Amino acid sequence: AQSVAQPEDQVNVAEGNPLTVKCTYSVSGNPYLFWYVQYPNRGLQFLLKYITGDNLVKGSYGFEAEFNKSQTSFHLKKPSALVSDSALYFCAVRGGSGNTGKLIFGQGTTLQVKP
C-alpha cells in the first residue's frame, strides 16, 4: 500500500537560514511525488513535483526538492527562508503510470520562520 510520512509536526527556522521539510514514502513501482503548501484558511497550492529525470526538482517561490530513491525520500528545501514561507506543507505520492490518480498525503508539517 502507498504511504507517506512527514516525521516532523513542526519545523522552526530563522529568516535567512536554509530550511528542510522531510518526507519519506512507500509505493510500489516508480513514485510520482508532490509538495503542496497551505496558508491559513486557504486551499492547497502546488509547489513542485517529481515524475522522472533529474533528482533535484525546482518549484515555485524558490523551493526545491531532492528525490532520493535509495532512501525513499523527497525532502523539500529552500536556501534562504522568508517569514512569508510560514505555512503548512504537505508531501503526497501517487503510484506509477496508469494509476487512477489517487493521491496519498502525509500528515503535514508546519513551517514557522521567525524574523
Place this chain on the structure above:
Amino acid sequence: NAGVTQTPKFQVLKTGQSMTLQCAQDMNHEYMSWYRQDPGMGLRLIHYSVGAGITDQGEVPNGYNVSRSTTEDFPLRLLSAAPSQTSVYFCASSYSRESGYEQYFGPGTRLTVT
C-alpha cells in the same frame, strides 16, 4: 479562469440533516476529487471521478455520495450529517487521470455538525 470554486465557505448542520457541497472547475479537467482535512491526519480521499458519469470511492466514503453529470461539476452530498463529519472539505481537479498531473484545489468548505 476561476479555477476550482467551492460553495459554501462555511456551514453549520444539525445531526441528521443533509446537504450538498458544491464544486465546479472551469479548466476542462478530467479528474476531480473530494478530500477531508482533519488535524494531524493530512487529507483523506472521500470520492473521486475520472470523467463525466464515472465515480469511485476513496479512502473514507461512508456517509457521502457523489455524482458527475458534467465535466465541470462534482457535488458532494452528506446524506445524514454526523458530528464525525465535522471537517474542512476540499475539492480538487487535474487535467488527467494519469499520475503525473498535479491537482488544483478549491478554497475549502468548513463544516460543523452539532
